[in-house]
Amino acid sequence: MARVFLSLGSNLSNRAEKIQRAINLLNHNHIKITRVSPIYQTEPAGFLSIFGIGLTFGHNQPDFLNCVVETFTDYEPEELMFAIIKIEKTLGRKRLPSIRNLPRTIDIDILFYDDRVINTPFLVIPHPRLKDRAFVLVPLCDLEPDFIHPILNKTISELTNLVDKKGVRPWLANQTLTSV
16 A cells, blocks of 8 residues: 555635545545644645746635645555546536646645655656645644655655745634544
8 A cells, every 4th residue: 555645725615624525535435544634724825827827816816725634545646646636526626727726626636655756747746846835844744744755855844944834824713624
């Protein structure tokens, strides 16, 4: 079984409910969740990219709720990605191939798959923008601060200390999400 870390985020609809439903669907699709980080509320980050043209966004989007989960699965990385896309679609995620960083009901990203490095046109693991994303590093650090990034050779704790954590705050209505 492979040990896999996934990030989950939502900024549309009932955000916490969408994340809990994603956890339930992952568990029912041969992706066993063993630990769930605390939930963080985060400001939208990045920019909207349409056909390679960057547009600043963020002020008109709702905040995200984000967490990281530790999972174990027998899926190979590509199979896991297909299962995740199916779960996102079930939860109302609409993907537009030329548009990135839109508001979404759910976003599930593969952060690490054991300590494997994968770089194909369809899938890149470790997640290529993980090192720049406080909204991923902070909850990942809650679960596994000593995990070593297989490319950067730094621990998650070290990477977390290098990013600006402003805008990443514990969710005030923090409730414990269940892994089942």
